[in-house]
Amino acid sequence: MKRFVGGSLMRGVVNGCNRSGGGICGSRMMSSVAEKKEIGNGVEAKNEEKEKAVVSSYWGISRTNIKRQDGTEWPWNCFMPRDTYEADLSIDLTKHHAPKVFLDKFAYRTVKLLRIPTDLFFRRRYGCRAMMLETVAAVPGMVGGMLLHLRSLRKFEQSGGWIKALLEEAENERMHLMTMVELVKPKWYERLLVLTVQGVFFNAFFAVYLLSPKLAHRVVGYLEEEAIHSYTEYLKDINSGAIENVSAPAIAIDYWRLPKDATLKDVITVIRADEAHHRDVNHFAAHCIEYKDRLDNSLWHFLLSQVWVEGEAECMCNLPINKNIPCNLCAESANHLDQYV
Structure with a gap:
C-alpha cells in the first residue's frame, strides 16, 4: 500500500512538472518564463517579439499586468501599488517619552x-x-x-x-x-x-x-x-x-x-x-x-463611557471623558496625553 501511494505521488509530481516544462524541478524552474535566459537581478533576457524585459516569477505564477497611474508598467515584485503611500511629514519629530518607572x-x-x-x-x-x-x-x-x-x-x-x-x-x-x-x-x-x-x-x-x-x-x-x-x-x-x-x-x-x-x-x-x-x-x-488588565476588567471605565457620551475629549483608551475628570484607568486627563505617545 505504501509503495502504491509513494508511486502515485511520484508520478503526480513528475507529470505536473512535465506539464510545466519537463522533468522533476522546483517551483523556480516551473516559472512561466523559466525557458528564457536570465540576465541577472530577476530580470529575464528581452523577448525578441515584444522587445521588453520580463520579470521572472519565483513561485511559478505569472504576475498580472499591473500599471502605474501614468500607464507605464509596474516594475516591482516586492510591493504593489496598493502598498504605496505618502508619508505624513507633519508628525512631531521632537516628541520624547520621559522615562519614569x-x-x-x-x-x-x-x-x-x-x-x-x-x-x-x-x-x-x-x-x-x-x-x-x-x-x-x-x-x-x-x-x-x-x-x-x-x-x-x-x-x-x-x-x-x-x-x-x-x-x-x-x-x-x-x-x-x-x-x-x-x-x-x-x-x-x-x-x-x-x-x-x-x-x-x-x-x-x-x-x-x-x-x-x-x-x-x-x-x-x-x-x-x-x-x-x-x-x-x-x-x-x-x-x-x-x-x-x-x-x-x-x-x-x-x-x-x-x-x-x-x-x-x-x-x-x-x-x-x-x-x-x-x-x-x-x-x-x-x-x-x-494598563491592559484594568482596561479589560473595569466597570468604572464602562460607566464613564456611558455617562460622558458627549464628552469634550478622549482619554488614552479612546473613550469620551470630561476634561475635568481624569480617566480612572489611564490615571491622566485628556490634557496630559502627550507624555505617553
Whole structure:
C-alpha cells in the first residue's frame, strides 16, 4: 500500500512538472518564463517579439499586468501599488517619552548604551549607519507580530489589530533597507557585521518580548527616537554639502509616491517621518500593555463611557471623558496625553 501511494505521488509530481516544462524541478524552474535566459537581478533576457524585459516569477505564477497611474508598467515584485503611500511629514519629530518607572529607565539607558559603539564605528557615515539601523529596526515588528499571532492562535482571541500593525511596521522598515541598499553599496565587512548584529539582536529581542512585551516596545520606541536623531544629522550633512544630494532611487519614488525629480533629501525626510510614526506606535503599545488588565476588567471605565457620551475629549483608551475628570484607568486627563505617545 505504501509503495502504491509513494508511486502515485511520484508520478503526480513528475507529470505536473512535465506539464510545466519537463522533468522533476522546483517551483523556480516551473516559472512561466523559466525557458528564457536570465540576465541577472530577476530580470529575464528581452523577448525578441515584444522587445521588453520580463520579470521572472519565483513561485511559478505569472504576475498580472499591473500599471502605474501614468500607464507605464509596474516594475516591482516586492510591493504593489496598493502598498504605496505618502508619508505624513507633519508628525512631531521632537516628541520624547520621559522615562519614569524602572522598566522605562532601563530601556532608555540600554538604547543609549547601544548607540556608543555605533557612533564609534560609523562616525558620520550616515548612509552605512542607516543601512545597519534598518537591518535591526525591521526585526522587532516581525518578532512582535509573530508572537502575538501565535498567542492569538493559542488563546482563540483577537489581537485588536496589533498583529497587522507590527507586521506592517516590519515591512516598512524592510523597504527602508531596500532603499538604502540602492544608495549605499555595503563592503564585505559591513555585510558580515549586519549578519552578526541581526542574529544577536533577533534572539535577544525575542527573549525580551517573551519576558516583558512592555519593555520590548519601550526599547523600540527609544530606538526610533535615536533613528530620528540620526536621520536629522544625515539631513544636516546633505544641506551643508558634505553628502551629495543625488537623485532618489526609483524604488523610493514609487513606494512613497515622490515626484519624479525627488532627491536623497526627500527620501531621508520621508524615512524620518516613518520612524517618528513607529516611535509613537511602540510607546503607545507599551502604555496599552501597562494598563491592559484594568482596561479589560473595569466597570468604572464602562460607566464613564456611558455617562460622558458627549464628552469634550478622549482619554488614552479612546473613550469620551470630561476634561475635568481624569480617566480612572489611564490615571491622566485628556490634557496630559502627550507624555505617553
